[in-house]
Amino acid sequence: MNRRDFIRVLSVGTMALYVSGCGSAVVQSDRPNQTNQPVESNADEPSTIVSGGSTMNIVVINSSPHSESQSTSRFLAQKFIDGASSKGHNIFTFDAANEDTHPCKGCDHCHMDGDCIFKDAIETKLMPKMLDADLLVLVTPLYYFGMSAQLKIIVDRFYSRTTRLSGKKSIMISTAWNSADWTMEALQNHYETLVRYMDWTDVGQVWATGCGTRSMVERSEFGDVAYNIGAGL
Template identity: 35%
Template sequence: MNRRDFLKTSLAAAAAAAGSVFLGGALLNVAAAPAERKGQGGKMKILVITGSPRKNGNSSTLAEHFIRGAEEAGHEIVRFDAAFKEVHPCIACNKCGMNGECVFKDDFEFVRKHILDAGMVVFATPMYYFGISAQIKAVIDRFYAINGSIHVPKKAALLMTYADNNKRKEKAITDHYEVLLDYLGWSDAGQVIAPGVWPVGAVNHTKYPEQAYLLGKSV
């Protein structure tokens, strides 16, 4: 079976199990899934995935301010600091069938557990060599094993920091984020992009922590 046929077969099986239909490269959800997995009073679980290997990194600071705002709004926050966890890169073995058990039993199991019923997923990353950090990319690549389960309505947000001040440099990350959301059927709730911050703590003297807080407060 070639890769195209494999993807169609795997996604069709996953969609049938989840009450969805696979049509020409997209998942059309036909089940009456709760809108963005909201709980009582519009509150929801939010999974925040950070990618900075610096404990007090600037993108982590944005994540902390977002979390404070979201908690004040009454949401449940679950945080996964990818750089301090063990997440093996995907090796494209296809043993998971795009919606099953992964051959690696590592800290991604925490993400698998919490992302399914989360109403929102937040990605907080620094720009490393003009892309997202390797630590957070490894987590996103492992979404492959839960592909059929996460094609449900969710909100998402991007918190990103980088040392340069050229907006063109942002596109590698923002385009990746937007294409990922388009594929998954998630909706963008907001982006906080902080240019010109490099040393640890540099973002503290900018407007961006407040923007991250207000975004968390508003979702």
């Protein structure tokens, strides 16, 4: 496989839906599923096992530099938000690509549990919402088989409040051009390692392969799946 395949592949691959035993919906291409047991799709019948019926504070972190009308990952994030809003959850959205953000410089001023030297939008707008959140939703286009730099800046800034951000619920939504079965493998491994380290509970993953443009994602099944994950909280 040519490493630049993602800019040349034009067709949408065969998609399969997997739902794990803990209520998380995982959508990906037809790659072998190592961490989730494939069962019959319940995407049309959302349950409320995640919130237990309580209103949750949800933080959605978008990270595409594409506009609201052009972005594929923002499209899925909005579908998720529509679903979660229909159940009355409180949602705060952060636009990592267009806010004032700075990468962690490793100064350790925070000692992993305190104020950051940067008084940017991450520290003043996003961090208070994240600390108060029940659920964090990470949204990214696939960039060279990982998350966007815009999202990685946010993730690295978790460092200042590592313990206080632990124990939350999380969701990952990503879009990619490629539809090869290994397209999302590295990012999924990264996300699941992050979940493990942060002691989060993963409650949903959307790996939207074959979604390189707005029209591709709009005609895919992933919009409905993202909506149903939100509506199933």
